[in-house]
Amino acid sequence: MPVQNEIDAGPSPGPVSNKINVIRTCLSERQAECQSALSEAKSSYTDRPMSEQQPDKITVQATFEEELAADRAVIDFQIAGESFWSGDEALARAREVREVVDALKQTGIAEADITLRDVVAETQKGVFTDSSSARYTLRAVCRDLNRVADVLVQATRPKHTTLSSVDWRFPDDPAFDDERVAKALVRANRRAAVMAEALGVAIRGVISAQAHPSHGGPAARPLASGANVRQVAMSTSDTLDMGVVRTTKVGAQARVEYRIGPKDA
DSSP, X not given: OHHHHHHHHOOOOOHHHHHHHHHHHHHHHHHHHHHHHHHHHHHHHHHSOGGGSOOOEXXXXXXXXXXXXXXXXXXXXXXXXSSOOOTHHHHHHOHHHHHHHHHHHHTTOOGGGEEEEEEEEEOBTTBOOTTOEEEEEEEEXXXXXXXXXXXXXXXXXXXXXXXXXXXXXXXXXXXXXXXXXXXXXXXHHHHHHHHHHHHTEEEEEEEEEEEEEEEOSSOOOOBOOSHHHHHHHTSOHHHHTTTOOOEEEEEEEEEEEEEEEETTO
């Protein structure tokens, strides 16, 4: 009889069986925890206001572009001088430089717009003396573009003066960039309205907006330097305009995300 009782009771749980039971318990508890966390996450997202949930939206990109005309010309001249002077003294005491400065002023260029950009002394055998010659780079800013040809003619009349370059410059007031950004955003609004009407929805607000000015090409290219430019300058102002780009493309780009919804909402 004792043997029969032992058989009915079955084998007593061993170490392996205990470990299995512990693992099952842990897995069951972990599953319950994961299910609870998932339920909380769903509930939290559902309870959020509509503005914090992923909305229905349309994204619009718009560009505004226009041509900007140059408002001044920066002209560099190379002058061969028989004596060496530096700084402001060169403008007053170097005869060749003074001659060009006077010619520029006669064309209407203000003295404040005439500057000495560089001086290179020319020495013999590395010895610098008071009689050393020099090469001067003189810059003039012409703010009346209709007089550029006259400026080139008058300044390069002396044999010791040659034209180095003419570079067109453009207005750089930040307020102009702000105006172009505003125009790009206006275009984005118009395009969004057209898209919403075609889709049969209504614009409910702006989710995000980005806009920045842009400066594209073709950029103004300087006149080539050398005898050819001088020959053009000796011609008429109409001839000077041939092959010269005096405008550049500028604009702004905008990217706006709009929230949309039913029209009857």
